[in-house]
Amino acid sequence: MQRIGGLRRLCNKNRETGHGRSEKRMARQQTLAMIKPDILQSKRQGALLQRILDEGFEVLAMKQLHLSQEQASGFYAEHQGKPFFENLCRFMTSGPLIVLALEREDAVRQWREVLGKTDPQEAAPGTIRQLFGSTVTINAAHGSDSVENGQRECHYFFSDLELR
Numbered sequence: 709m710q711r712i713g714g715l716r717r718l719c720n721k722n723r724e725t726g727h728g729r730s731e732k733r734m735a736r737q738q739t740l741a742m743i744k745p746d747i748l749q750s751k752r753q754g755a756l757l758q759r760i761l762d763e764g765f766e767v768l769a770m771k772q773l774h775l776s777q778e779q780a781s782g783f784y785a786e787h788q789g790k791p792f793f794e795n796l797c798r799f800m801t802s803g804p805l806i807v808l809a810l811e812r813e814d815a816v817r818q819w820r821e822v823l824g825k826t827d828p829q830e831a832a833p834g835t836i837r838q839l840f841g842s843t844v845t846i847n848a849a850h851g852s853d854s855v856e857n858g859q860r861e862c863h864y865f866f867s868d869l870e871l872r
């Protein structure tokens with residue numbers, strides 16, 4: 709187990725330092741994905757997880773949990789005070805959800821692209837929100853919006869040990 713983790717880190721290092729045949733590849737990144745309560749309520753989490761795997765993301769860590777109001781408002785603290793904040797927290801605490809730490813090259817941008825725009829009505833055809841989402845609030849899944857937030861959000865739910 710540890711050896712595999714060690715090998716992966718070695719590969720990452722090579723990509724970052726530009727040695728070997730991977731020199732043009734982007735560094736691997738981690739991003740936080742959430743499969744939101746609407747998807748679990750309609751039993752479509754299996755299909756969405758398969759899409760994540762088909763898109764080439766490695767699932768580093770994954771768990772299902774039912775967020776408290778405090779956990780939801782802490783996670784979305786940057787949106788505190790915005791008109792949609794209360795609705796957002798109500799929805800995110802309405803039932804269980806799944807959090808996943810995903811890893812791949814350029815993970816943050818790639819996952820946002822697969823997700824599509826926030827409002828499913830505006831999301832491009834074939835994106836997760838267009839296929840699985842319902843409204844701007846009930847929009848199927850979450851993705852970190854920067855590398856820095858990806859790290860912060862992964863650590864909101866997972867320990868260092870789980871993210872290795």
Ligand code: RTP
Nearest residue numbers: 792796825826844845846847849850851852853
């Ligand atoms: P997320 O954080 O969930 O991945 O979504 P996002 O980056 O695409 O959008 P963001 O601006 O971060 O908003 C977070 C979540 O708040 C809800 N929202 N409602 N105008 C509205 O009613 C509105 N705007 C945002 C959505 O559920 C969005 O995913």
Ligand code: MG
Nearest residue numbers: 850851852853
């Ligand atoms: Mg966001």
